[in-house]
Amino acid sequence: MKKIFIFLLTAFSVGVQGQTIKIAAAANLRLAMEEIKTRYIAANPDGRIELTFGASGALAQQIINGADFDLFMAADREFPDKLKAMGMVSGEVHVYALGKLIIWSNTLDVSKGMDILAGKLIKHIAVAQPELAPYGDRAVECLKHYHLYDKVKDKLVYAGNVAQAAQFAKTGNAEVGFLAYALIVAPNMKGSYFVPDAQSYRPVEQALVLIKKRKSNPETTMFMNYVLSPACKTDFEKFGYSVR
Numbered sequence: 001m002k003k004i005f006i007f008l009l010t011a012f013s014v015g016v017q018g019q020t021i022k023i024a025a026a027a028n029l030r031l032a033m034e035e036i037k038t039r040y041i042a043a044n045p046d047g048r049i050e051l052t053f054g055a056s057g058a059l060a061q062q063i064i065n066g067a068d069f070d071l072f073m074a075a076d077r078e079f080p081d082k083l084k085a086m087g088m089v090s091g092e093v094h095v096y097a098l099g100k101l102i103i104w105s106n107t108l109d110v111s112k113g114m115d116i117l118a119g120k121l122i123k124h125i126a127v128a129q130p131e132l133a134p135y136g137d138r139a140v141e142c143l144k145h146y147h148l149y150d151k152v153k154d155k156l157v158y159a160g161n162v163a164q165a166a167q168f169a170k171t172g173n174a175e176v177g178f179l180a181y182a183l184i185v186a187p188n189m190k191g192s193y194f195v196p197d198a199q200s201y202r203p204v205e206q207a208l209v210l211i212k213k214r215k216s217n218p219e220t221t222m223f224m225n226y227v228l229s230p231a232c233k234t235d236f237e238k239f240g241y242s243v244r
Contacts, residue, residue, distance in 0.1 A: 019219050020048040022068060024059040026075035026206065027128075027163035028099060028135060028180035032239040033073070036232055040223060047219060055161035057132030063088065063211060070220040073208040073227075075099060075162070075180075076134035080209040090212040096227055097241035099204035100181040101138050104169060106191035110176055113194055117143075117176065118151045125155045126168035126177035135162040138201040139178035145200035180204075181240035206241070 025033050030053050037049045052059070052069070060079040063069055064086070072089075073096070074080050080093045103110050103117070110116055117125060128136030136158070143149040157174050159165035162183065169177030170189065184193060210224060226232065233243045 019217050020050055021070050021217065021220050021223050022050045022052070023071045023073060023223075024052050024054070024063065024067070024069040025073040026056045026059070027053045027133070027161035028075055028182050029053065029073060029206075030163060030183075031186060032182060032235055032241070035238075036227065036235050039235070040226060047223075049223070053161075053163065055129065055132040056134055057129075058160070069211055070217050071208060071210060071224055073206070074134070075204065075206050076137075077205045077207040078134070080207045083209060083211075088212055089209040091210050093207050093209050094224075094228055095205045095207045095244065096232075097206045097236045097243055099135070099206050100195065100198075100240050100242070101135060101142060101201060101204065102179055102181050102184065102193045102195050103176055104166070104179050104184055104189070104191055104193040105176040106170060106189075107172070108175055109192050110194050111192045114142075114146045114148060114196060117148055117155075122152075122175045123155060124157045124168075124174035124176075125152060126159055126165040126174035126179075127156050128162040128165045128178070129158045129160060133159075133161050134204060135178065135180050136165070138204060141201040142178070142196050146196070185239050 033051055041047055056074040056079045060083060063072060072080060077093060083089050084093055108121060127139045130136040130140050157168060159168055162180050165177045166179050166183045168174045236243050
């Protein structure tokens with residue numbers, strides 16, 4: 001297996017010219033992408049990767065407004081599909097991982113299920129802005145599935161993205177947060193969590209796309225192919241994603 005991995009990295013390293021790859025990445029990807037970036041650069045010492053994290057909807061709008069990105073790695077398919085429909089992408093929209101929604105708290109035991117959200121112990125629930133962040137959108141779907149939305153909607157505290165929702169929950173600005181599982185893998189995210197039924201929300205199909213006006217950067221295509229290759233499957237799975 002080690003030989004296969006070395007071979008893959010070597011194969012992707014051929015032809016690297018040292019151009020900077022500018023990536024707009026969904027906030028839930030921070031831990032995974034920092035690791036993937038480190039491994040890619042180790043195999044491609046002349047490569048340079050610049051990561052910008054945020055809510056998928058906000059990043060998509062920046063791209064529409066002319067932001068200088070090569071690759072867009074969103075938290076769902078909706079925003080990449082939107083850019084494709086606008087003629088702003090090169091090639092197809094690729095699903096690179098499936099995300100997992102959880103509720104998390106570092107002060108309360110939420111492991112027994114969703115009903116705790118309607119209880120008196122919880123006054124604030126951190127959720128990423130649904131219009132901009134797929135994990136926030138799925139959180140609302142999840143609450144409605146469990147018939148809890150109307151009971152807790154006044155408790156919802158909206159964050160700019162799912163990483164900010166995690167910060168709200170971690171610092172006590174909210175007793176609990178709807179987060180991406182990938183964010184609680186960090187050593188400083190000690191607490192309890194509950195995984196809602198996967199049928200309670202639409203699948204979080206995290207997709208990427210090459211931005212058309214930047215397709216002249218050959219390193220971008222190489223890095224995209226690396227992210228989609230078996231070499232990165234273990235990296236994504238380590239952070240709680242599923243890879244088809």
